[in-house]
Amino acid sequence: MLIQQLVNGLTLGAVYTLIALSFSLVMGILGVLNLAIAELFMLGGYFGFAVLMAQLPLPLALIAGMAGAALVAAIVERIGYQPFRAAPVVTPMLSTLGFSIILQNVATNVWGSDPLQLTDEVLSGRFNIGPVSVSAIQLTVLGVTVLLVALLAFLVQRTSIGRALRAVAENRDVARLLGVPAGRITLIAFMLSGALAGAAGVLIGVHYAAITPYIGVEIGLKAIAVMVVGGTTRIWGALIAGPLMGVVEVMTVAYGGSQIRDFVVYGFMILILLLRPQGLLGGGRSDQGQRV
């Protein structure tokens, strides 16, 4: 029972990890909380569903969810962030809040406010390892998450674009002096972030075999708590915080009841803010610059 809950928690945690990485990619580079990410996550799910309902395979649905969400993220960047770059940080945050409400509204109008159900099972089968039962979908969620995290890590740590991202994150002026087109890098950060959120949307949709326009508020926003717990100045903190929060949430529901779930998750976030504002992984003040 306990191990079963652990597996369920890790699956949820994997999705949290992806969305938290999405949040902290933008946060780390620009210091801005892009609230529209919660809805990019939701939209990604719908884009993926559209592909699945056309009887196309899951990998295509993932690609559609990622590409679609990345595209919307690019629009958010151009309209909701770029014009406010010089303004105080709350200004772009408010504009992304506006975007997130609009995106939710668009989704309700296009797909309706009732849950959209997947009629055919995308992946069937379960694997029993002793008392623990893991579904093929859970394995897919975990596998895709590991793959995407590995790809992101490679991109950020090993490629020229990744170095440029880290340079802009640490010191925009120095990056510009080295010839980095900071504006374009910002756009890339938003789109990468959107792609991660979109992938998470497809995965959670497939996992529940259903999606609603409100999933962004229910699950997407929780990733902000995950990011805070991991440390807002260290994107890789999400790798610990995501699974942790997923497990905490599932355990809370299993042993405490679902009515206290959000209380525990967001309470944990506030506790971290009070006791360890740099996050579980964040070091002292000295690594304020260490964002990406």
Added chain:
Amino acid sequence: MLRVRDLVVRYGAIQAVRGIGLDIAQGEIVALIGANGAGKTTVARAIAGLLPYRGEIAFEGEVLKPNNAERNLHHGISLVPEGRGILGTMTVQDNLLMGLYVRRDKAQAMKDLAALLERFSILAERRHLLASLMSGGEQQMLAIARALLSKPKLLLLDEPSLGLAPKMTDAVFTMIQDLRREGLTVLLVEQKARQTLKIADRAYLVETGRVITSGPAKEMIDDPVVSETFLGGRATAAHP
């Protein structure tokens, strides 16, 4: 090579540069000296393309657009900023690779990097160290080496001696002379006026955003205005 005319830069209500003009010819070391807050850094940042300004900056006959650092780097202007501008969360190697960011000729660029690592052996030794863990002198070397990798024609150095021990300062100044011998043109922003004037060809003395005197560096050392406002009065100038 570089021509600056009527340069005016403001930070909100503060006018930090109030109509500066200067010229740099190919192969020169030109010094920009002046006290704290005179506006030297602002001039250097404007030339590098980090700031909006009024007036005109032209490089090799082409008028530059303000606040367009990326473009200016492609023209061949590279600034080593005040405080060195090291990317401290990255390794020495990643800092150097960032210096190659604009290079299209990747194969030649990697050869240049190898040659540079031979020249700056300390950087080769510390390649995998976080740049923030290096000493001030090593960081300055890294900053200059990184700037060189973009193959600049004009190198702007903003107080490269800041916070360095005298021996390190000497090493940096010697390096600047070596670089000039290799064909690089240098604008050297400094507070250490005497030492700077010794290696510079010409100099501009800046005070509250204006050039108050300029000329050949050797003459500036003996200029009473310079020695009075800057080199610690006539007494020091008389007994160097």
